[in-house]
Amino acid sequence: MALEPNALSSEQEAWLQEAVTHTSSGLNPHHEQLEFLGDAVLRLTASEFIAAAYPKMPVGERSSLRAQLVSDRWLAELGAILEIERWWRIGPKASSDSTAAATIRAELSEALIGAVYRIAGTAAVQHWLTPHWTRSAEAVLTDPHRGNSKSALQEWSQGQGLGLPTYSSNEISQRHGDPRRFHCTVTLPPNLKAEGWGSSRRDAEQQAARTVLDQLEGD
Template identity: 35%
Template structure:
């Protein structure tokens, strides 16, 4: 686990807490998640600022968002094999919480917070940049892909098709762990895709991304 993370914890209890979901009891990872969220945004913002000296604020913001959005963090968690190490309550275990994007993304942020508390900001930045280097390298220099909702709308408008419609199907989970289930529908061509995430906006973006993937296959 240490080799995959790229950091050996002097205080292993911090890593243990970072991987403990609220459903498994206290001390859980929500405070570490709060800290890690701020840290990952800072580290990636700084990296983009230094690498893209001519990029404007909008480009930098879109690039950062593409790297630290929930689906990207969840994919990083899978590469780090965090899912198998999560400590979940019985309910979350039965519902497959170790595979859920929202829980995996939160765990990544919590681990980042834990590394910062264990070894300081410089070490934390070095580790985080190592994790994100493949994603940073894949971004076109000085450019960032628009978010899926914007790209879907532009794809449809370019063909004079109606705008997509987003519907909230249901909201599940406790107050501290809401999951939003959303559908994205297009009238022409007629398509419908669903997605879930820990925020309404993230769910809509993921649903739009799935519609775009279907359109591209056609």
């Protein structure tokens, strides 16, 4: 992170501590206000990164790429890279729920972005996140489906004259952050069918669509 710990004031250190204090801990102040700020900062700085790195990219493609670079999944991966659990303060119930870990990483990572912005501004956020965005953007742009398997499957099915895929999703668990909370089945005529799981309905549908695409690529 683009901050020198020894150069921080007590107030700035308090912001960092607030960012890694989850609401489940029962402590105040907690991460929510910084998470709200971090959400806005993340979208702005990600937009600036894309404009600088890919100046000729059409606006529609920029929006799709930005959606990947500000997603909860991306934030959770950032939290894992930072090993944010070494510093977080969470409640006993949350700490015993392994399925909630990714969600908590995402929330606290976004709060940490808000804290860095408060301490040093957007330039520091850009300096910190650019290497992570660079790796993620390259991965997305080299993916033939650009991280959106549902859209890719729809384009393929319409090109084959098969109409639109049919998705059927059910909530299996009510545990927040459970990676198997939602189950989805996608079908396409004449006999294409696949399943997917995810912590959200959207994630389950994306996984199911990706499974179909993998089947098609394997044929």
